Amino acid sequence: xxxxxxxxxxxxxxxxxxxxxxxxxxxxxxxxxxxxxxxxxxxxxxxxxxxxxxxxxxxxxxxxxxxxxxxxxxxxxxxxxxxxxxxxxxxxxxxxxxxxxxxxxxxxxxxxxxxxxxxxxxxxxxxxxxxxxxxxxxxxxxxxxxxxxxxxxxxxxxxxxxxxxxxxxxxxxxxxxxxxxxxxxxxxxxxxxxxxxxxxxxxxxxxxxxxxxxxxxxxxxxxxxxxxxxxxxxxxxxxxxxxxxxxxxxxxxxxxxxxxxxxxxxxxxxxxxxxxxxxxxxxxxxxxxxxxxxxxxxxxxxxxxxxxxxxxxxxxxxxxxxxxxxxxxxxxxxxxxxxxxxxxxxxxxxxxxxxxxxxxxxxxxxxxxxxxxxxxxxxxxxxxxxxxxxxxxxxx
Amino acid sequence: xxxxxxxxxxxxxxxxxxxxxxxxxxxxxxxxxxxxxxxxxxxxxxxxxxxxxxxxxxxxxxxxxxxxxxxxxxxxxxxxxxxxxxxxxxxxxxxxxxxxxxxxxxxxxxxxxxxxxxxxxx
Numbered sequence: 012x013x014x015x016x017x018x019x020x021x022x023x024x025x026x027x028x029x030x031x032x033x034x035x036x037x038x039x040x041x042x043x044x045x046x047x048x049x050x051x052x053x054x055x056x057x058x059x060x061x062x063x064x065x066x067x068x069x070x071x072x073x074x075x076x077x078x079x080x081x082x083x084x085x086x087x088x089x090x091x092x093x094x095x096x097x098x099x100x101x102x103x104x105x106x107x108x109x110x111x112x113x114x115x116x117x118x119x120x121x122x123x124x125x126x127x128x129x130x131x132x133x134x135x136x137x138x139x140x141x142x143x144x145x146x147x148x149x150x151x152x153x154x155x156x157x158x159x160x161x162x163x164x165x166x167x168x169x170x171x172x173x174x175x176x177x178x179x180x181x182x183x184x185x186x187x188x189x190x191x192x193x194x195x196x197x198x199x200x201x202x203x204x205x206x207x208x209x210x211x212x213x214x215x216x217x218x219x220x221x222x223x224x225x226x227x228x229x230x231x232x233x234x235x236x237x238x239x240x241x242x243x244x245x246x247x248x249x250x251x252x253x254x255x256x257x258x259x260x261x262x263x264x265x266x267x268x269x270x271x272x273x274x275x276x277x278x279x280x281x282x283x284x285x286x287x288x289x290x291x292x293x294x295x296x297x298x299x300x301x302x303x304x305x306x307x308x309x310x311x312x313x314x315x316x317x318x319x320x321x322x323x324x325x326x327x328x329x330x331x332x333x334x335x336x337x338x339x340x341x342x343x344x345x346x347x348x349x350x351x352x353x354x355x356x357x358x359x360x361x362x363x364x365x366x367x368x369x370x371x372x373x374x375x376x377x378x379x380x381x382x383x384x385x386x387x388x389x390x391x392x393x394x395x396x397x398x399x400x401x402x403x404x405x406x407x
Numbered sequence: 408x409x410x411x412x413x414x415x416x417x418x419x420x421x422x423x424x425x426x427x428x429x430x431x432x433x434x435x436x437x438x439x440x441x442x443x444x445x446x447x448x449x450x451x452x453x454x455x456x457x458x459x460x461x462x463x464x465x466x467x468x469x470x471x472x473x474x475x476x477x478x479x480x481x482x483x484x485x486x487x488x489x490x491x492x493x494x495x496x497x498x499x500x501x502x503x504x505x506x507x508x509x510x511x512x513x514x515x516x517x518x519x520x521x522x523x524x525x526x527x528x529x
Contacts, residue, residue, distance in 0.1 A: 052462065053524070076461065078461050096461050121467065137466070138466070261492065261500050261503065262499050264455070264459075265497065326504070351454070370454075
């Protein structure tokens with residue numbers, strides 16, 4: 012038995028301790044709080060990483076088409092649920108470092124969410140358009156909610172987030188709608204439908220308190236916001252007309268809103284077709300500023316303490332990453348960590364950020380205070396980076 | 408250009424297809440991309456276009472770009488969509504990064520079944 016397997020087994024079951032101990036050094040149990048995964052999208056591989064040691068632990072292969080793959084975690088941080096483009100939902104055991112379950116649940120999938128109690132994993136799909144809920148333990152299908160907005164017409168679903176009360180909010184790209192599905196009884200899903208939210212919602216986020224759901228609109232300037240604490244949730248438009256009649260720049264890649272960038276009472280949002288980050292006051296929902304940046308923003312992410320907001324960009328400006336100081340709203344640093352930066356992920360308390368540079372096949376670990384590079388590692392075409400601390404955050 | 412730009416290319420429906428069609432006609436007179444550029448284009452299509460169309464080009468927010476899916480699409484309109492974008496949809500114009508000849512070559516490859524990435528390019 013390889014030592015790695017041995018250590019992984021040790022983490023999983025004390026029954027196996029005796030068998031392993033005879034072949035290696037003293038057993039060491041491992042927790043999951045500093046584990047994470049990096050998607051190697053070209054090869055259908057998930058790299059398991061340790062953020063304390065800043066190194067790759069293992070590679071798990073056979074996950075299929077991982078373009079635009081996203082990941083959520085079980086409450087104990089042991090399992091990663093990976094939503095693949097090809098419609099596969101794969102459950103990966105981070106301790107055993109292997110696939111623990113896999114279902115082909117759709118023809119074309121874009122991401123997913125997990126319920127607050129960890130029992131339901133929900134996938135959002137383009138084909139067939141809709142959401143599907145699975146038992147997180149067994150991956151058995153427990154609910155299927157097609158996004159049928161007109162008889163026989165299914166919408167592509169974007170912007171799925173978990174909400175308190177076994178509810179899930181999502182947006183219908185083709186139907187200009189936000190739906191909220193209550194899966195308290197998965198056998199009888201109850202869906203609240205909010206129509207006419209604005210044209211072509213492309214992604215969405217929920218604020219850290221689970222109160223406000225905000226969908227970005229591709230088809231017009233502005234965002235659609237729902238106050239989920241209202242008895243009868245309604246959609247209101249925020250940041251309407253932020254382009255102010257100027258001709259938008261080409262959008263080579265859709266921005267991502269998932270993973271809120273809320274710092275203090277301000278939210279930081281990518282403008283569509285503008286090289287700007289929009290700043291909105293989360294009490295009044297009025298624009299309070301806009302920050303010129305180096306390209307079309309893709310991810311606008313607050314460091315967990317909210318002191319900084321990190322921004323990456325679409326092609327052709329995706330060799331840069333910029334850092335906004337949220338006390339001054341100024342860019343304090345422009346970094347060039349590598350070619351084709353696709354994603355960033357903060358360590359649980361934000362002392363470091365991990366950045367994937369697809370075309371350099373590199374993941375960089377950067378100190379968020381000094382901006383020094385603390386480590387680099389080689390991963391084949393890395394895209395999404397996801398740490399188990401997401402398990403404890405609403406909307407991640 | 409004397410006339411003001413349309414208020415939004417996302418909403419503009421009149422001018423761009425015409426420009427794109429003209430551009431496409433001009434493209435056929437240009438040299439096709441060389442071997443090195445072809446490798447770049449293959450990677451760009453798989454990776455950057457793949458953000459919306461999928462690494463395997465089986466579709467996502469954008470439609471599938473497999474040979475089967477494109478069987479009844481005219482080559483010229485494919486090339487002009489790549490070069491000039493498709494107003495009213497998220498399909499952006501790529502003319503800032505592609506020549507007309509590049510766009511035409513990509514359209515030809517897509518319709519024939521897009522090549523796998525070069526080994527060295529990963």
